[in-house]
Amino acid sequence: MPHSLTGTRIRQHRSRAGLSQTALARQAGISTSYLNLIEHNKRGIAGKILLSIARELGVPASSLTEEADSELTTSLLEAASTETAPSAETSVLAEFAGRFPGWAQLLASVYRQNRDQEAVIAALSDRLVHDPFLAESLHLMLSNITAIRSTAEILTSVEDIAAEQRTRFNAAIHDESKRLSDATQALIRYFDKEATQGAPNEAPDEVAESDVASMPLERFASTALASDFNPSALASEFRTNLHAVFRRLASLKNEGVDAPEMGLIITNAAGQTLHRHALPDFPLPRHGNACPLWPVFQGFSQPERPLQDLIELPGGTQFVTLTVALPRSEIAFGDSPNYQSAMLFLPSDQSPWSPVPQPARRVGISCRICPRENCAARSEETVL
Amino acid sequence: MSKHILIVEDEPNIIESLSFLLDRAGFTVSSEKNGAMAMERIRDLTPDLVILDVMLPNRSGFDVLRDIGELAEAPRVLMLTAKGQARDRQTAEEIGVTRFMTKPFANAEILATVQEMLT
Numbered sequence: 001m002p003h004s005l006t007g008t009r010i011r012q013h014r015s016r017a018g019l020s021q022t023a024l025a026r027q028a029g030i031s032t033s034y035l036n037l038i039e040h041n042k043r044g045i046a047g048k049i050l051l052s053i054a055r056e057l058g059v060p061a062s063s064l065t066e067e068a069d070s071e072l073t074t075s076l077l078e079a080a081s082t083e084t085a086p087s088a089e090t091s092v093l094a095e096f097a098g099r100f101p102g103w104a105q106l107l108a109s110v111y112r113q114n115r116d117q118e119a120v121i122a123a124l125s126d127r128l129v130h131d132p133f134l135a136e137s138l139h140l141m142l143s144n145i146t147a148i149r150s151t152a153e154i155l156t157s158v159e160d161i162a163a164e165q166r167t168r169f170n171a172a173i174h175d176e177s178k179r180l181s182d183a184t185q186a187l188i189r190y191f192d193k194e195a196t197q198g199a200p201n202e203a204p205d206e207v208a209e210s211d212v213a214s215m216p217l218e219r220f221a222s223t224a225l226a227s228d229f230n231p232s233a234l235a236s237e238f239r240t241n242l243h244a245v246f247r248r249l250a251s252l253k254n255e256g257v258d259a260p261e262m263g264l265i266i267t268n269a270a271g272q273t274l275h276r277h278a279l280p281d282f283p284l285p286r287h288g289n290a291c292p293l294w295p296v297f298q299g300f301s302q303p304e305r306p307l308q309d310l311i312e313l314p315g316g317t318q319f320v321t322l323t324v325a326l327p328r329s330e331i332a333f334g335d336s337p338n339y340q341s342a343m344l345f346l347p348s349d350q351s352p353w354s355p356v357p358q359p360a361r362r363v364g365i366s367c368r369i370c371p372r373e374n375c376a377a378r379s380e381e382t383v384l
Numbered sequence: 385m386s387k388h389i390l391i392v393e394d395e396p397n398i399i400e401s402l403s404f405l406l407d408r409a410g411f412t413v414s415s416e417k418n419g420a421m422a423m424e425r426i427r428d429l430t431p432d433l434v435i436l437d438v439m440l441p442n443r444s445g446f447d448v449l450r451d452i453g454e455l456a457e458a459p460r461v462l463m464l465t466a467k468g469q470a471r472d473r474q475t476a477e478e479i480g481v482t483r484f485m486t487k488p489f490a491n492a493e494i495l496a497t498v499q500e501m502l503t
């Protein structure tokens with residue numbers, strides 16, 4: 001157990017008050033040598049003497065007693081008992097806390113924060129281990145991989161395979177690959193469910209209101225249908241910019257208009273998501289850790305140039321995307337333009353726009369849940 | 385006389401590739417997809433080795449393993465699982481599994497293990 005901190009606190013208060021030991025001892029009615037022992041935590045103190053000293057120092061007696069810092073002491077003791085601090089000098093813990101209260105509070109605070117975060121990580125880890133859906137999905141995926149690996153090994157290492165058998169093996173690889181894709185998609189949807197279900201639109205309300213004001217629903221919907229949802233034509237018709245048109249197009253389906261549902265993401269150059277409208281098969285990470293291969297990020301390299309792309313997610317679903325990066329406000333001389341990039345997207349089989357004359361670019365959702373191998377853009381390991 | 389191996393596994397494509405491999409290696413191979421039918425097949429066929437998956441329909445591989453342990457002349461068991469967790473391994477070892485292998489495995493790896501277990 002640590003010694004009481006009371007003596008250390010008395011010494012601190014006495015020093016701050018500019019009193020000598022002799023003076024305080026005299027005022028409190030005790031000997032200087034006894035006060036010296038108290039101040040070095042070698043004698044306990046309570047009752048009348050404590051009250052007397054507190055009165056002479058002009059502080060409440062409770063601020064001198066060890067109860068005042070019991071939480072601090074407990075936290076420091078806990079910190080000292082962890083495996084990472086085997087050589088912490090617990091015998092001078094009271095002295096440390098008394099002489100360096102600020103550092104002691106900081107250490108205790110960091111320790112408590114670390115302890116709480118470890119508890120959260122343990123809870124999440126526990127969930128990963130015991131979650132039945134995850135366990136089933138991983139079992140299924142590993143079984144698919146086992147079948148594909150074993151069959152592929154046979155096909156590449158055994159030469160004298162009967163034609164009928166070879167056909168069955170080829171069919172097995174095709175079948176298992178499809179199942180693996182489906183399982184991967186299901187897992188990705190599962191991971192992103194919380195982020196997409198009921199996720200608030202992060203755009204400020206006044207922006208939505210201004211869009212509604214400049215592009216009234218009925219007129220905008222009829223013009224959009226007549227123009228095959230052509231954003232450039234709509235921007236021209238409603239004298240607004242493409243980002244505003246993108247936002248309005250992405251909201252049409254929810255407002256009851258018979259239009260294809262379009263997803264939308266708007267980010268700044270730091271990758272922060274400013275506006276998001278996810279689609280069931282195209283979830284959008286909420287905290288700026290999206291796939292860097294998305295056209296929305298390519299938009300920053302070609303500001304103000306409208307880009308149309310065809311992308312393919314790991315599950316094989318293809319999306320047509322329209323992207324453009326625009327300055328957030330009017331460009332002024334001497335100022336660097338502050339660009340935001342917006343990407344409007346929808347499944348390629350529902351696209352009202354002309355087909356993109358290029359092969360689909362293979363992208364992911366977020367590195368952490370992306371199964372793509374040998375990706376030059378990968379920034380962190382996948383949990384898959 | 386060739387050694388007899390029973391594969392108890394619910395994934396038909398894994399059965400197909402394993403059967404092909406083991407058959408080429410000179411073993412007699414049978415298979416069963418249903419966990420509930422596994423013991424019946426084991427009693428009927430009296431295989432020398434059972435390749436047993438953990439997650440089976442109707443009855444888990446661990447349940448089957450417990451029953452195998454009660455047979456008068458129990459075959460050796462190579463337990464396969466997609467879950468490489470220590471908990472599974474511990475459970476299998478407590479019941480008394482002969483060997484344990486985690487999916488996905490290489491063909492050479494499982495073939496070598498089977499040959500080692502049957503010699």
